[in-house]
Amino acid sequence: MLRIFTDFDGPIMDVSERYYQVYQYCLEAAKEPDQTITQLAKGEFWRLKRAQVPERQIGAISGLHDDQARRFALLRRENVHSHDYLKYDQPVPSAVDALEQIQALTPHLAVVTMRRQHALSFALGQHGLRHFFPQDVQYCLPDVYVKTHDVIEKTRLIEKAMGELPPVTETWMIGDTEADIAAARSHDLPVIAVLSGIRDRDRLSTYDPDFIVDTLKDAVAIIATQVSSGADSQA
Ligand SMILES: [Mg+2]
Numbered sequence: 001m002l003r004i005f006t007d008f009d010g011p012i013m014d015v016s017e018r019y020y021q022v023y024q025y026c027l028e029a030a031k032e033p034d035q036t037i038t039q040l041a042k043g044e045f046w047r048l049k050r051a052q053v054p055e056r057q058i059g060a061i062s063g064l065h066d067d068q069a070r071r072f073a074l075l076r077r078e079n080v081h082s083h084d085y086l087k088y089d090q091p092v093p094s095a096v097d098a099l100e101q102i103q104a105l106t107p108h109l110a111v112v113t114m115r116r117q118h119a120l121s122f123a124l125g126q127h128g129l130r131h132f133f134p135q136d137v138q139y140c141l142p143d144v145y146v147k148t149h150d151v152i153e154k155t156r157l158i159e160k161a162m163g164e165l166p167p168v169t170e171t172w173m174i175g176d177t178e179a180d181i182a183a184a185r186s187h188d189l190p191v192i193a194v195l196s197g198i199r200d201r202d203r204l205s206t207y208d209p210d211f212i213v214d215t216l217k218d219a220v221a222i223i224a225t226q227v228s229s230g231a232d233s234q235a
Contacts, residue, residue, distance in 0.1 A: 001168040002106040002227055004220075005158060005189070008113035008140075010176025010197020011216040012095045013123060016046045018088040019198075022080045027062055030072035037063035050200040086119055091127050092196045098217035099132045105224055108168055110137035112157045114150055114179070117143050137165070154183035162187065170227065174219045181207040190226075192219040 009015050020042045031037050040048070040062055048058050055076050059069030079085065102109050111133045113120060120140045124130045139157040147153055158173070173184035176197025181204075184191035193209040194216055195201060204212050213219050 001108065001170070003108035003110065003165070003168040003171040004102055004106060004223065005110050005112045005161065005171065005173045006216065007175035007180050008111050008115055008120065008123070011174050011194050011219070012092060012129070013089045014092050014196065015089050015198070016042070017090065018085045019049060019080060020045055021088050022076055022085055023058070025079065026072050026075040027059070027064070029075055030059065030064055030068045049198055050203070052199065052203050081116070081119065083119070086122055089123060091129070092215060094215050094217040098215065098220050099129070101217070101220045103132070105220065108165070109133070110139060110161055110165060112139045112154065112161060114153060115140050117141070150177070150179035151182045154179045155186045158183050158187050172223050174216060178207045181209045192222060194219055
């Protein structure tokens with residue numbers, strides 16, 4: 001029996017527009033009214049995010065002074081997960097197809113995400129994804145909760161999921177960041193990193209996932225192959 005854990009933002013949701021909208025707002029809020037700044041185009045902004053360029057540096061590249069860049073980074077942290085901006089998220093174009101393919105492959109699909117419960121529910125409802133993830137396979141952060149470190153939180157959520165869900169013989173993890181890879185590793189799970197999220201190939205290679213592919217759909221294709229070749233070798 002196969003189980004697939006998938007992260008939400010990156011493999012399923014494209015959050016680039018939300019992050020870009022927040023960037024524009026914070027840039028405007030951090031600068032002096034008459035100050036000339038260089039607002040990055042979305043493509044360039046997202047390239048920097050995927051290369052894991054720190055927020056303050058993105059502020060500086062956009063023309064903010066040191067103090068402003070610090071305030072910019074702070075504002076950004078306060079706003080990027082706020083409810084006002086969640087509406088900018090869109091499903092990755094092939095994600096629904098991929099989720100249907102997973103359902104054909106196994107009944108054991110669960111989502112493991114750093115989203116808060118309300119932010120996950122909002123997206124599942126808004127984009128018609130709820131039937132893929134019933135309540136009992138939603139592993140996310142509670143609405144009121146002080147988050148520590150992404151790697152620690154994600155590792156805990158996977159541990160909780162593995163303790164609560166019915167046992168299976170094989171479990172895969174799919175995600176788009178170092179936290180997904182590290183959390184999977186700490187439970188000895190094979191992990192596939194996707195490029196549809198917030199890290200580029202260079203960054204992901206550093207963390208050494210089992211595979212790096214473009215999308216969730218490509219990840220499912222790999223798992224299907226691995227599972228069937230495993231079955232062959234046992235026969
Ligand atoms: Mg993610």
